[in-house]
Amino acid sequence: MLLENMKSPDDLKHLTISQLQQLSEEIRRFLIENLSKTGGHLAPNLGVVELTIALHYCFNSPKDKILWDVGHQAYVHKILTGRKDDFPTLRQYKGLCGFPKMAESAHDVWETGHSSTSLSGAMGMASARDLKKENYHVIGVIGDGALTGGMAFEALNHIGHEKKNVIVVLNDNEMSIAPNVGAMHNYLGKLRTDHIYNRAKDEVESLLKAIPAVGGKLAQLAEKVKDSMKYMLVSGILFEELGFTYIGPIDGHNLELVIDSLRTAANTRGPVLLHVITKKGKGYLPAEQNAMKWHGTDTYKIESGEMIKAVAAAPAYKSVFADTLIKLTQQDDRIVAITPAMPDGSGLLKYASVYPERMFDVGIAEQHACTFAAGLATQGMKPFLAIYSTFLQRAYDQLIHDVARMKLPVVFAVDRAGLVGADGETHQGVYDIAFMRAIPNMVIMAPKDENEMQHMMKTAAEYDGPISFRYPRGNGLGVKMDEELKALPIGQMEVVREGKGVAVLSFGHIYDVAEKAINLLQMDGIMPMFVNARFCKPLDEELLLRLAKENMDIVTVEEGCVQGGFGSAVMEFYAEQGYHNMVVEPMGIPDYFVEHGSVKEQRQEISLTAEAIAARVRSLLPVNKQRA
Numbered sequence: 233m234l235l236e237n238m239k240s241p242d243d244l245k246h247l248t249i250s251q252l253q254q255l256s257e258e259i260r261r262f263l264i265e266n267l268s269k270t271g272g273h274l275a276p277n278l279g280v281v282e283l284t285i286a287l288h289y290c291f292n293s294p295k296d297k298i299l300w301d302v303g304h305q306a307y308v309h310k311i312l313t314g315r316k317d318d319f320p321t322l323r324q325y326k327g328l329c330g331f332p333k334m335a336e337s338a339h340d341v342w343e344t345g346h347s348s349t350s351l352s353g354a355m356g357m358a359s360a361r362d363l364k365k366e367n368y369h370v371i372g373v374i375g376d377g378a379l380t381g382g383m384a385f386e387a388l389n390h391i392g393h394e395k396k397n398v399i400v401v402l403n404d405n406e407m408s409i410a411p412n413v414g415a416m417h418n419y420l421g422k423l424r425t426d427h428i429y430n431r432a433k434d435e436v437e438s439l440l441k442a443i444p445a446v447g448g449k450l451a452q453l454a455e456k457v458k459d460s461m462k463y464m465l466v467s468g469i470l471f472e473e474l475g476f477t478y479i480g481p482i483d484g485h486n487l488e489l490v491i492d493s494l495r496t497a498a499n500t501r502g503p504v505l506l507h508v509i510t511k512k513g514k515g516y517l518p519a520e521q522n523a524m525k526w527h528g529t530d531t532y533k534i535e536s537g538e539m540i541k542a543v544a545a546a547p548a549y550k551s552v553f554a555d556t557l558i559k560l561t562q563q564d565d566r567i568v569a570i571t572p573a574m575p576d577g578s579g580l581l582k583y584a585s586v587y588p589e590r591m592f593d594v595g596i597a598e599q600h601a602c603t604f605a606a607g608l609a610t611q612g613m614k615p616f617l618a619i620y621s622t623f624l625q626r627a628y629d630q631l632i633h634d635v636a637r638m639k640l641p642v643v644f645a646v647d648r649a650g651l652v653g654a655d656g657e658t659h660q661g662v663y664d665i666a667f668m669r670a671i672p673n674m675v676i677m678a679p680k681d682e683n684e685m686q687h688m689m690k691t692a693a694e695y696d697g698p699i700s701f702r703y704p705r706g707n708g709l710g711v712k713m714d715e716e717l718k719a720l721p722i723g724q725m726e727v728v729r730e731g732k733g734v735a736v737l738s739f740g741h742i743y744d745v746a747e748k749a750i751n752l753l754q755m756d757g758i759m760p761m762f763v764n765a766r767f768c769k770p771l772d773e774e775l776l777l778r779l780a781k782e783n784m785d786i787v788t789v790e791e792g793c794v795q796g797g798f799g800s801a802v803m804e805f806y807a808e809q810g811y812h813n814m815v816v817e818p819m820g821i822p823d824y825f826v827e828h829g830s831v832k833e834q835r836q837e838i839s840l841t842a843e844a845i846a847a848r849v850r851s852l853l854p855v856n857k858q859r860a
């Protein structure tokens with residue numbers, strides 16, 4: 233077993249090619265066995281075993297900087313950089329992060345989680361290196377999916393213009409999470425099938441130059457001819473024209489070839505793009521056969537490939553979203569659906585099976601997705617943009633400038649809102665309430681459960697302006713689903729239970745935690761008022777004024793950042809109305825990045841639990857307030 237002796241990338245350097253090949257098989261086996269117990273991003277990592285070994289074999293991390301785009305495929309990098317023994321804790325609370333993490337290792341020179349940032353980071357590092365007159369390689373490893381992200385093109389443009397010594401390794405497995413989309417994907421497909429390599433160009437040149445006497449003249453002519461021939465002979469012309477030396481496409485599982493190609497890249501001046509063809513899920517048949525399903529997995533049985541996950545009693549929010557959107561589209565042919573590269577995660581694959589011409593997967597292009605929706609809305613369509621809260625952050629200016637300012641009727645279905653669990657701090661969907669609330673003309677909703685979500689979707693479908701509703705990763709509460717969808721009155725909260733002294737205002741799916749707190753209090757004879765807020769913008773001013781007049785103290789609860797969130801909105805309201813003695817205690821996500829773990833553990837850590845909410849209410853009871 234070679235793997236057990238791998239403590240650092242230096243341990244690779246003396247291995248032979250056949251030993252490296254043996255190591256790649258050991259790492260594959262390690263991934264399959266360990267992730268069967270922890271879950272994680274199996275298919276992406278199985279696809280980059282040889283590539284990662286070759287990178288650490290050819291370069292000297294961390295002096296040479298290796299950046300992993302998205303970073304979900306950095307497990308092999310972590311195994312080779314001394315962290316294989318931590319894999320039983322992968323993506324668990326206080327355990328190994330599923331993405332590169334500087335605090336874990338000096339070899340993690342760049343943190344990722346969101347797509348398409350590696351090349352910008354690489355350009356920054358290369359520019360710093362050159363300004364400081366230092367000498368090391370900078371290598372950005374980016375997938376074909378991540379290359380559909382606009383930031384990647386911005387970086388390619390800059391790197392090519394500055395002719396920086398940066399190596400871009402394009403890991404092309406034809407997959408994003410789902411099969412990749414877009415014209416760039418089609419272009420890469422052409423390159424994959426082209427068997428004309430870079431060498432052809434050089435051969436032609438040396439041939440012409442070898443012709444005695446006229447050879448020199450011809451070679452000059454050839455320069456011109458070459459440029460036109462380049463379009464025929466040289467694959468990768470798009471990258472060549474951007475100032476890159478294009479190498480490839482090469483078989484990314486052929487260790488020797490990858491090593492040779494990386495060495496060629498390392499010895500090539502200026503920007504280089506090495507196009508590597510890999511298979512997502514390589515070496516584990518179930519993952520090879522369905523790379524989308526095995527992109528991110530739960531625990532599974534290795535032999536059968538059967539996923540081991542508790543059968544949920546309640547429907548997944550993404551399924552309720554898709555089913556309801558199908559229902560709404562049957563009644564409203566203005567409706568279309570958009571996803572930025574998350575057709576499966578958003579549930580829209582199901583919608584597309586019914587309305588293929590109405591579902592748009594635009595690739596990892598959240599900014600485009602948002603403004604594309606705006607364009608559709610100007611022409612009378614009713615776009616539902618299904619977008620993870622954390623990825624909506626990418627489209628903030630488009631939300632403001634292209635949708636809200638023009639008051640366009642775009643619906644933002646903000647999925648994975650709140651704490652998301654194992655993906656951790658880069659994926660927590662906890663800022664959307666605050667960043668959307670600041671935008672004029674926005675209506676902001678959040679359902680307490682999956683049944684209310686379908687009514688909010690009806691509300692959104694009928695509302696003539698920019699509107700959003702947020703919902704969490706995972707499953708609903710298993711509540712009864714109303715047959716008939718009814719639009720809610722905009723801005724109206726729901727008084728679940730009348731009460732005295734203290735009012736608990738819960739916004740969104742944290743409702744079931746708040747409800748448990750109310751039940752705990754009731755067991756002690758404490759009867760606060762309980763409100764399902766439903767709307768963060770506009771607020772239910774009538775109800776808030778009533779609470780002020782009844783001298784209620786208020787506890788607000790949201791699975792979103794306290795700063796600028798729903799609780800802030802309530803506090804601002806009372807300040808504006810001149811109620812300067814109102815007690816409003818906001819509970820939500822505190823001012824730090826919540827790391828990976830289960831949602832339960834994350835809520836415990838930040839005291840967003842039934843017990844904590846109940847304690848906060850108790851602290852406001854007159855008997856306790858006097859003591860304070």
Ligand SMILES: Cc1ncc(C[n+]2csc(CCOP(=O)(O)OP(=O)(O)O)c2C)c(N)n1
Binds near residue numbers: 276
């Ligand atoms: C900004 C952003 N949007 C969407 C995602 C979700 N996401 C994670 S991995 C992935 C596909 C990446 O495809 P690729 O870069 O080709 O890597 P592969 O998994 O094929 O190795 C997507 C869409 C993300 N991480 N960041």
Ligand SMILES: CC(=O)[C@@H](O)[C@H](O)COP(=O)(O)O
Binds near residue numbers: 345409527528577652
């Ligand atoms: C790495 C990445 O960004 C995606 O794979 C993400 O982890 C998907 O999240 P869900 O599992 O919530 O769809």
Ligand SMILES: [Mg+2]
Binds near residue numbers: 378
């Ligand atoms: Mg890919």
